Amino acid sequence: MKENRTRSGRIKFLTVAAAIAVLAPTLLLAGPGRGGRCGGPGMHGSPALRGLHQLDLSEEQRQQLHELRATQREEGQAAHQQLREARVTLAQSIHSEAFDETTVRTASQQVAALEEDQAVERALAFQEVRKILTAEQLEELATLRQERGEGHRNCRGPGGGAAAGGPFGE
Numbered sequence: 001m002k003e004n005r006t007r008s009g010r011i012k013f014l015t016v017a018a019a020i021a022v023l024a025p026t027l028l029l030a031g032p033g034r035g036g037r038c039g040g041p042g043m044h045g046s047p048a049l050r051g052l053h054q055l056d057l058s059e060e061q062r063q064q065l066h067e068l069r070a071t072q073r074e075e076g077q078a079a080h081q082q083l084r085e086a087r088v089t090l091a092q093s094i095h096s097e098a099f100d101e102t103t104v105r106t107a108s109q110q111v112a113a114l115e116e117d118q119a120v121e122r123a124l125a126f127q128e129v130r131k132i133l134t135a136e137q138l139e140e141l142a143t144l145r146q147e148r149g150e151g152h153r154n155c156r157g158p159g160g161g162a163a164a165g166g167p168f169g170e
Helices: 004-030 059-094 101-132 135-150
Strands: none
Touching: 059 101
């Protein structure tokens, strides 16, 4: 009886460990949904627009920023979906039963290219924000960003999170 419980416990443990081993890397590569505190579309989530709600904005500025956000959201949804799909493809190629270096490299390059495109889009969006804000508001925004820390330590990628130094945040 004791042997059956021990064997059953081992099987359960191995099943859970295998599930974690298969799913964890996929979830890490897929990353946050790019909403909420780690970025994504929206006035408070977009890196280009984050922190603006803390500024003393005029009604005209609020309207301009609202329009910019709507445009950014419409244009960015397809790009976000492409990036999510590319990350899933990369995770699948990494964890494939049969290792194929070319497939992993191709999938990785696709993710990198899409992230590069999004970085350029964020920079362009912030240039539009700069045109709307006053010099004082830009200074205050810079101070807010500095206080918050540009590394986004709670997010994946450069500066923080699991991808900062390796798959385990080393």
